[in-house]
Amino acid sequence: MSEHAFSEEQRAGLYRAIHERRDVRSQFLPDPIAPDVLARLLRAAHHAPSVGFMQPWDFIVIDSLATKQAMKALYERANADAAGRFEGERAALYRRLKLEGIVDSPVNVCITCDRTRGGPHVLGRNTMLEADLFSTCLAVQNLWLAARAEGIGVGWVSIVDPVELAALLGLPDHVVPVAYLCLGYVSEFLARPELETAGWRTRLPLESLLHGNRWGDPLDNAPLLDAVLDDANGKPG
Numbered sequence: 157m158s159e160h161a162f163s164e165e166q167r168a169g170l171y172r173a174i175h176e177r178r179d180v181r182s183q184f185l186p187d188p189i190a191p192d193v194l195a196r197l198l199r200a201a202h203h204a205p206s207v208g209f210m211q212p213w214d215f216i217v218i219d220s221l222a223t224k225q226a227m228k229a230l231y232e233r234a235n236a237d238a239a240g241r242f243e244g245e246r247a248a249l250y251r252r253l254k255l256e257g258i259v260d261s262p263v264n265v266c267i268t269c270d271r272t273r274g275g276p277h278v279l280g281r282n283t284m285l286e287a288d289l290f291s292t293c294l295a296v297q298n299l300w301l302a303a304r305a306e307g308i309g310v311g312w313v314s315i316v317d318p319v320e321l322a323a324l325l326g327l328p329d330h331v332v333p334v335a336y337l338c339l340g341y342v343s344e345f346l347a348r349p350e351l352e353t354a355g356w357r358t359r360l361p362l363e364s365l366l367h368g369n370r371w372g373d374p375l376d377n378a379p380l381l382d383a384v385l386d387d388a389n390g391k392p393g
């Protein structure tokens with residue numbers, strides 16, 4: 157064990173946040189989130205890594221019922237369209253899923269990406285132009301994990317037309333809405349993803365996602381991976 161490792165208890169806390177984080181839509185309580193708690197979540201998000209230290213994110217904090225209702229209307233339109241893309245049993249199951257908690261949650265936060273921040277040449281973004289969007293997603297994940305540790309649920313709503321969302325929030329052209337998040341205390345954190353419980357999709361076995369050296373290489377060509385698999389055996393996910 158490295159001298160730089162966290163204590164066993166601290167590591168357990170970190171892994172607990174990772175494994176017990178949930179996308180929350182159905183369990184929100186109306187209890188408000190105190191400003192100092194929300195500030196901790198936003199600070200966690202702001203400490204995400206970013207390409208060229210670009211920090212391309214902004215955080216739009218929404219607690220106006222009128223704005224939430226307008227977002228919910230955008231969601232409903234996009235969701236009706238999405239539902240029409242499935243057929244038969246799958247379409248019926250899709251329509252039973254609850255896929256947002258926009259109005260039920262006390263606070264919504266839209267995390268955006270300013271694609272011009274830091275000027276036209278961002279260190280590390282010459283070849284992978286989406287690296288600023290990836291960075292913004294890491295801010296989302298930091299917030300999501302910190303929220304779990306605080307006992308706060310987060311639900312990501314991507315079922316919305318981004319152009320309509322940008323107009324609703326008054327975003328300038330160079331600012332992209334990456335994540336529309338619903339935040340609030342919850343009645344419970346479910347043990348498994350709601351989509352899994354509903355029979356939509358199950359977690360893939362980690363073994364099925366591991367490759368040795370090149371895509372499709374047999375794993376016995378990769379002793380390190382063999383050992384990883386031995387360790388993963390019998391553990392969930």
Ligand SMILES: Cc1cc2c(cc1C)N(C[C@H](O)[C@H](O)[C@H](O)COP(=O)(O)O)c1[nH]c(=O)[nH]c(=O)c1N2
Pocket residue numbers: 177178179180181254255256312313314315348349350351352
């Ligand atoms: C980019 C992105 C976008 C969305 C999501 C996630 C991510 C990463 N998820 C949540 C998603 O369904 C959920 O993460 C998975 O089902 C796994 O469940 P847990 O997050 O582990 O509870 C999500 N959920 C939902 O109900 N409505 C939505 O619009 C979206 N959109």
